[in-house]
Amino acid sequence: MRPNDPVEHLIQLLAKLPGLGRRSARRAALRMLMAPETRMLPLADALRAAAEAVKPCSRCGNLDASDPCRICTEPDRDQGLICVVEGVGELWALERAHAHHGLYHVLGGTLSPLAGIGPEELSIAPLLERASLPGVREVILALPATVEGASTAHYLADRLRPLGVPVTRLAQGVPMGGALDVLDDGTLAAAFKARR
Amino acid sequence: MRPNDPVEHLIQLLAKLPGLGRRSARRAALRMLMAPETRMLPLADALRAAAEAVKPCSRCGNLDASDPCRICTEPDRDQGLICVVEGVGELWALERAHAHHGLYHVLGGTLSPLAGIGPEELSIAPLLERASLPGVREVILALPATVEGASTAHYLADRLRPLGVPVTRLAQGVPMGGALDVLDDGTLAAAFKARR
Numbered sequence: 001m002r003p004n005d006p007v008e009h010l011i012q013l014l015a016k017l018p019g020l021g022r023r024s025a026r027r028a029a030l031r032m033l034m035a036p037e038t039r040m041l042p043l044a045d046a047l048r049a050a051a052e053a054v055k056p057c058s059r060c061g062n063l064d065a066s067d068p069c070r071i072c073t074e075p076d077r078d079q080g081l082i083c084v085v086e087g088v089g090e091l092w093a094l095e096r097a098h099a100h101h102g103l104y105h106v107l108g109g110t111l112s113p114l115a116g117i118g119p120e121e122l123s124i125a126p127l128l129e130r131a132s133l134p135g136v137r138e139v140i141l142a143l144p145a146t147v148e149g150a151s152t153a154h155y156l157a158d159r160l161r162p163l164g165v166p167v168t169r170l171a172q173g174v175p176m177g178g179a180l181d182v183l184d185d186g187t188l189a190a191a192f193k194a195r196r
Numbered sequence: 197m198r199p200n201d202p203v204e205h206l207i208q209l210l211a212k213l214p215g216l217g218r219r220s221a222r223r224a225a226l227r228m229l230m231a232p233e234t235r236m237l238p239l240a241d242a243l244r245a246a247a248e249a250v251k252p253c254s255r256c257g258n259l260d261a262s263d264p265c266r267i268c269t270e271p272d273r274d275q276g277l278i279c280v281v282e283g284v285g286e287l288w289a290l291e292r293a294h295a296h297h298g299l300y301h302v303l304g305g306t307l308s309p310l311a312g313i314g315p316e317e318l319s320i321a322p323l324l325e326r327a328s329l330p331g332v333r334e335v336i337l338a339l340p341a342t343v344e345g346a347s348t349a350h351y352l353a354d355r356l357r358p359l360g361v362p363v364t365r366l367a368q369g370v371p372m373g374g375a376l377d378v379l380d381d382g383t384l385a386a387a388f389k390a391r392r
Contacts, residue, residue, distance in 0.1 A: 005261065006242070006245045006246040006249045006250060006261050007246055007250055007259065007260070007261070009242050009245075009246075010242045010243065010245075010246045013238060013239045013242050014213075014239070016235075017210075017216075017220075017224040017227065017228075018220065018223045018224055018227055019215070019216055019220030019221075019223060019224060020213075020215055020216060020220070020224070023215075024213075024214065024215030024216075025215075026285075026288065027214045027215060027285070028213040028214055028215060028216070029246070030259075030284060030285050030288070031213070031214055032213075032243070032246075032247075033246065033247075033250055033259050033284075034259075034284075036246075036247035036248075036250070037247075039212070040243050040244075040246065040247040041243070041244065041247050042209060043209045043210070043243055044239075044240045044241075044243035044244040044247065045240075046202070046205050046206045046209050047206065047228070047236050047237070047239055047240035047243070048236075048237065048240040049202045049205075049206075050202040050203055050205075050206045050225070050228075050229065050232075050236065051228075051229075051232035051233075051236040051237050051240065052232075053202045054202060054203055054229055054232070063203065063226075063229050063230075064203070065201065065202050065203070088226060088229075088230075089222075089223070089226050092222065092226070
């Protein structure tokens with residue numbers, strides 16, 4: 001294919017999407033090229049509309065078409081609970097699970113000295129500010145169960161303690177439907193220790 | 197998510213692409229929303245450009261930004277060889293394999309009486325017209341090795357015979373790297389019979 005060919009250019013961009021390799025990008029491009037009016041232009045419009053409308057929420061960091069985002073402005077949300085997540089993907093996952101009926105705070109990553117990500121690179125100062133507002137009853141650290149996630153949670157707990165607000169973390173244990181004999185040792189030991 | 201939410205709308209359209217389910221569509225949307233200027237708008241532009249520029253070639257049916265397509269107009273292509281394929285995906289595959297240095301003819305499907313696809317629904321009349329032009333030395337039927345592909349090839353061979361142009365088909369046999377003990381019986385028997 002010629003380098004400046006519109007089909008080849010489209011396939012290259014599609015192949016960069018997570019979950020699509022070059023092979024599926026070709027299939028997707030071809031499928032859309034068979035019906036440009038009904039499949040291609042609507043997607044082009046949706047991409048443009050989302051790119052123009054969707055911005056990070058200035059309060060919590062969620063990506064939404066309104067600012068403050070719809071979660072921050074939903075009247076039946078518990079304004080006293082702030083759930084801290086690494087990114088918007090984790091926020092979406094908790095929303096899908098209907099796990100949390102309070103507010104969120106998107107950190108924008110986890111602390112990683114090796115990668116040069118210190119407290120200044122994350123949305124930590126705004127979190128401390130929000131957590132010190134009157135009415136905040138609990139900060140839930142929903143960070144990944146990795147070394148970086150755990151050390152970020154430690155760091156945040158240290159910074160939140162002086163504010164006097166209770167800080168909790170997600171429980172660790174056996175995942176729903178998880179067979180014990182295929183679980184990794186760390187999870188198994190943690191679940192055993194936290195038995196109740 | 198709200199039904200008229202631009203993010204939700206984008207995820208729904210992405211999830212319709214072959215190879216992307218709802219889960220990967222969400223990941224793709226999120227990845228793009230993190231960098232709308234560099235990831236989202238370029239894809240929107242590429243989709244629009246391809247939708248506007250790419251049309252079926254009026255000679256062979258290939259999808260290309262020029263008409264006649266670049267394959268039909270490439271000077272070093274052998275104009276005496278016409279390779280008949282079911283669709284543009286098959287044409288692309290043969291081009292990637294550098295298997296053919298002549299021209300193509302896209303049928304637009306295979307005959308399927310049950311699905312109501314008869315000769316009139318496919319690009320058969322234009323093929324017969326092209327095959328009767330002076331200088332055409334061979335028509336290669338590169339149709340799928342399915343019941344529909346085989347019966348379409350039979351039908352085309354019958355229609356092409358009166359024109360006096362030699363008609364060939366792709367060889368059937370053991371695929372490259374294929375282990376004999378996992379091959380289906382039909383392929384194995386055909387490969388054995390066609391031994392040379």
